[in-house]
Amino acid sequence: MEQDNAPNSQSLLQYKRIKTILSGFIIRGYLGKWTLLIKTVTLVLVVSSGLSLGKEGPLVHVACCCGNFFSSLFSKYSKNEGKRREVLSAAAAAGVSVAFGAPIGGVLFSLEEVSYYFPLKTLWRSFFAALVAAFTLRSINPFGNSRLVLFYVEYHTPWYMAELFPFILLGVFGGLWGTLFIRCNIAWCRRRKTTRLGKYPVLEVIVVTAITAIIAYPNPYTRQSTSELISELFNDCGALESSQLCDYINDPNMTRPVDDIPDRPAGVGVYTAMWQLALALIFKIVVTIFTFGMKHPIL
Secondary structure, eight states: OOBSBSOOHHHHHHHHHHHHHHTTOOOTTTTSHHHHHHHHHHHHHHHHTTOSOOSHHHHHHHHHHHHHHHHTTSHHHHTOHHHHHHHHHHHHHHHHHHHHSOHHHHHHHIIIIIOSOOOHHHHHHHHHHHHHHHHHHHHHOTTSSSSSSTTOOOOOSOOOGGGHHHHHHHHHHHHHHHHHHHHHHHHHHHHHTTSHHHHOHHHHHHHHHHHHHHHHTTSHHHHSOHHHHHHHHHSOOOTTOOOGGGOBOOOTTOSSOTTOGGGSOBOHHHHHHHHHHHHHHHHHHHHHHHHTTSSSTTO
16 A cells, blocks of 8 residues: 555544444534535545545545445445445545556455455455456556556666665655654643644634645645655656756766666756755655545545
């Protein structure tokens, strides 16, 4: 699995609500037609606004709303809560399949995270629903690359043993950052109740969106979406690549191939991209803490 794409605190809250419904409790209106309509429209607006948010959790909610809506059209499912919950389990798997481009991951998510009762027939139906959702996404081809996700990466060069140490540090940093984010976000959510902006949730969303847009626009790595950023960070540098991260100096007197990156000195663009990425990291850390917990449709 988005991170842009790892599940955030608000996504987990939606998962718990869906799990509560699948456990037998009733949350009126949470999977209704108006919720589906409003969430579908506002989800597009919120994600496209540039806020530091993800679409993965809401897509699971939207998929379950669709499953609940179509269940209400047939008396076999609308009058049988057990069968309706089986449809919702399959819908949750389809939602994750579309969000992350992972049909099997969607089935495992529905089995492990949200479903209270998951018989074998529901397993196969969820797998079929996830495959159909992935096939539909592939047919629509929204990213223009014939892939299920925007940041699909292909490696054309082997990795080097020296790269293991930075990967280990990256994993350690990810764990520490996750812990720091959770603590800071919980502290701010408690503090939000006593602030002036906390009393005016709509104004808070407008202020945070405006600040995010103003600060993020000058930096190209905060101006683009998270999926595009991941794609740029992980794709190999080609001859026609225009990214600053691929600005390596070409020496015509070199005996090694031109595309052999490790033997080429870095250009000015690489160093510029490094400090821009460092600023983008700090910006994302700060703005994400204040963004999660606001009263926006992602919740």
